[in-house]
Amino acid sequence: MHHRGSGHADQHRRRHRHRLHRRGCAVTVRTRFCPSPTGLVHVGVMRTALFNWAHARHTGGTFVFRVEDTDAARDSEQSYRHLLDSLRWLGLDWDEGPEVGGPHGPYRQSQRREVYRDVAARLLQAGHAYESFSTPEEVEARRRAAGQDPKLGYDNADRDLTDEQEAAYRAEGRQPVLRLRMPDADLAWTDLIRGDVRFAAGSVPDFVLVRGNGVPLYPFTNPVDDALMGITDVLRGEDLLSSTPRQLALYAALTDIGVAEGPPRFGHLPLVTGEGNRKLSKRDPESNFDVYRERGFLPEGLVNYLALLGWSIADDRDVFTPEELVRAFDVTRVSANPARFDVKKAEAINATHLRALPVEDFVARVVPFLARAGLVGDPPTAEQARVLRAIAPLVQERVVVLSDAVDLVRFLFTDEVEIDPAAAGRQLAGAEAAEVLDAATTALRELPGWTAPDVEAALKEALVDGLGRKLRQAFGPVRVAVTGRTVSPPLYESIELLGRDRTLARLAAARAAVPG
RNA sequence: GCCCCCAUCGUCUAGCGGUCCAGGACGCCGCCCUUUCAAGGCGGUAGCACGGGUUCGAACCCCGUUGGGGGCACCA
Numbered sequence A: 001m002h003h004r005g006s007g008h009a010d011q012h013r014r015r016h017r018h019r020l021h022r023r024g025c026a027v028t029v030r031t032r033f034c035p036s037p038t039g040l041v042h043v044g045v046m047r048t049a050l051f052n053w054a055h056a057r058h059t060g061g062t063f064v065f066r067v068e069d070t071d072a073a074r075d076s077e078q079s080y081r082h083l084l085d086s087l088r089w090l091g092l093d094w095d096e097g098p099e100v101g102g103p104h105g106p107y108r109q110s111q112r113r114e115v116y117r118d119v120a121a122r123l124l125q126a127g128h129a130y131e132s133f134s135t136p137e138e139v140e141a142r143r144r145a146a147g148q149d150p151k152l153g154y155d156n157a158d159r160d161l162t163d164e165q166e167a168a169y170r171a172e173g174r175q176p177v178l179r180l181r182m183p184d185a186d187l188a189w190t191d192l193i194r195g196d197v198r199f200a201a202g203s204v205p206d207f208v209l210v211r212g213n214g215v216p217l218y219p220f221t222n223p224v225d226d227a228l229m230g231i232t233d234v235l236r237g238e239d240l241l242s243s244t245p246r247q248l249a250l251y252a253a254l255t256d257i258g259v260a261e262g263p264p265r266f267g268h269l270p271l272v273t274g275e276g277n278r279k280l281s282k283r284d285p286e287s288n289f290d291v292y293r294e295r296g297f298l299p300e301g302l303v304n305y306l307a308l309l310g311w312s313i314a315d316d317r318d319v320f321t322p323e324e325l326v327r328a329f330d331v332t333r334v335s336a337n338p339a340r341f342d343v344k345k346a347e348a349i350n351a352t353h354l355r356a357l358p359v360e361d362f363v364a365r366v367v368p369f370l371a372r373a374g375l376v377g378d379p380p381t382a383e384q385a386r387v388l389r390a391i392a393p394l395v396q397e398r399v400v401v402l403s404d405a406v407d408l409v410r411f412l413f414t415d416e417v418e419i420d421p422a423a424a425g426r427q428l429a430g431a432e433a434a435e436v437l438d439a440a441t442t443a444l445r446e447l448p449g450w451t452a453p454d455v456e457a458a459l460k461e462a463l464v465d466g467l468g469r470k471l472r473q474a475f476g477p478v479r480v481a482v483t484g485r486t487v488s489p490p491l492y493e494s495i496e497l498l499g500r501d502r503t504l505a506r507l508a509a510a511r512a513a514v515p516g
Numbered sequence B: 001g002c003c004c005c006c007a008u009c010g011u012c013u014a015g016c017g018g019u020c021c022a023g024g025a026c027g028c029c030g031c032c033c034u035u036u037c038a039a040g041g042c043g044g045u046a047g048c049a050c051g052g053g054u055u056c057g058a059a060c061c062c063c064g065u066u067g068g069g070g071g072c073a074c075c076a
Helices: A006-022 A043-059 A079-091 A113-125 A135-143 A165-173 A218-228 A238-256 A288-297 A299-307 A320-328 A343-354 A359-372 A380-394 A404-413 A422-429 A429-443 A451-467 A471-483 A492-500 A500-513
Strands: A029-033 A062-065 A127-131 A177-178 A187-191 A195-199 A208-210 A232-238 A265-269
Touching: A029 A043, A029 A232, A043 A062, A043 A079, A043 A232, A043 A265, A043 A288, A043 A299, A043 A320, A079 A288, A079 A299, A113 A127, A113 A177, A113 A208, A113 A218, A113 A343, A113 A422, A113 A429, A165 A299, A177 A238, A187 A238, A187 A265, A195 A238, A208 A218, A218 A238, A238 A265, A299 A320, A299 A343, A299 A492, A380 A404, A380 A492, A404 A492, A422 A429, A422 A471, A429 A451, A429 A500, A451 A471, A471 A492, A471 A500, A492 A500
Parallel strands: A029 A062, A232 A265
Antiparallel strands: A127 A177, A177 A208, A187 A195
C-alpha cells in the first residue's frame, strides 16, 4: 500500500538535507551512542558508534555516550569497561558520558531508576499510560479464541478497565505492567537515510513501559533519556526501524507532559550482514570487534573500513583518514542498502594505511605485537631497536595487519631458527641444496665486508657464477636455512642484520639436516 | 501470517532524466618488475532483477511483480 520506490525516498532525503544544512547553525546537533554492555563488542555496533560520532563531529555537534545497562541478568562490569576501551582505541571520543561527565548525567541507566519512576508516574497520571493486568498467556488465549494469530500481540484489552475490574485484579495479587496508550493516528517520519516512512494507525499495540516488578524497559528508558539529554539525531541500525512508531508515540506523550520538546530526527543505518546476506550475528566470528584489534588492525584502518559500510567519500577513492571522514561525512548520503562485512576488503584498506605510516610510527605500533610474542622487550633494547628500525621498511610493505610482522622478523630475534618442515621439504631436500649451502658457507665465511651489497656479490659469485645456478635455485635453500621459511624479508638485508656468526651457524645447521 | 525496509559487477559503492554501449575499490585472472613474499605498474573479467507506464529521452521518476532482509517480548 505504502510502497514507494527508492528514488522517491531520495528526493525527500535531499530536500531534508538542505533543510539540515540551512538550519545547521541554529540547532546544535546532539547524537548519542547507547550500547548495552552484554558480552562481545559487535562490529556493527561500533559502526553505529562511528556514524554517530562522525555526524556530531562533522556538524560541530555533541556526541553523547550513554550505557543502557538495565538488564541486570546480562550486563557485566567487564563488558562495560571493554566498551569504553574499544571506543577509545578506535578514537571515538565522547563529549558527555561515563568518566567524562556532563550536564545530563548520570549516563548509566542503572543509576537513573528515579528518573524513570518519576516519568512513568507522570505518564500514568496524564492518562498517556495505563496499568495492564493481562498475562501473556491470557492475551494469547484471547487472540486464539478470536481466530487471530497470537503473533499480533497484546490486544489493548486493559485500556479502559473499570475501578471494580482493577480492584478485582489487585485482589488476586496481580502486579500490573504500565503500557503506553498508542494514538489513533498514523505514525510517520522523514528518515534521514530512507525518506518518508509511515506506519498505519492501529498497527502497533500498546507496549509495555514498565514491568510488573517495577523495572523499566528499553522502549521506555531509551526515548526518555534521549529526550532528557536533548538528543536531536538518532542514528541506529535498521533492525530498530519498526520500533520507531512506538518511540514517536512515546515522544508525543513526553512532549505533552513537558519532558520532551518534540521528537528527534531518525536515521536508520543499513544492516551489516555476513555470508548469505543475513544480519551479522554475535555467533559469526567476524562480528567480534576484538579480533581486528588483536590481529593488529590500525584504528584508522578500521575506522576507514567501518565507514565504508554504508557510506562513501567519493566516486574514485575509498582510502581516507578519520579527519577526512569527519570533514566529508554527510548522514543523508548514507546508503539504505545492507552492507556485507568483507574481511578481505577491510584488510586491503588496513594494509594501505599501514604502508602509509612513517617508519618510526610503524615500529612503535608493531613493538607490542613482537613483545607479546617474546621476540623483543617493551621497550626494546638498543640493539633490538637498531635491528627493528633497519628491517621495518622491508616488513612494512609485506604485512596486512601488525601481527603479520611477528613471523616475518622472528628469525632476527632468536638464536636458533626453527625450520618450517614444509619449507625444508621444498628447499633443503637433495644434493643440490647441500652444494648450495656449502658454497654459500665458503663464500660468506671469509667475506671481508658484511653489508647487503657485499653479501649479494659474494653469494651471486659463488652460487650463480660458481655453481651455475639460477637465482631462484640459488637463494631458495639459503633463505630457508637463514630464516626458516620460504617467505621472508629480502635475503641480503636479512643476512646483513643477522650477522656473520648466526648466519654461518644456521647454514651449518641446515646443511647437517639435509638428508643424504 | 502481519508490518516495514531494500534492489547497479561475486562484494562494497558512484550515479540526483541526456555528458553512462554505466565510474571506482576489494576479489579474481593475465602480463611487467623481481633473490622468496609483498609492494608497485599495466591490462582483463563481471552489473542496472523483471514487467508496465511517464518522457523526445529512464540505471535514475511512477505503479506492479519477483527476490532479499528486518521486526513483530514484562531482551536490548
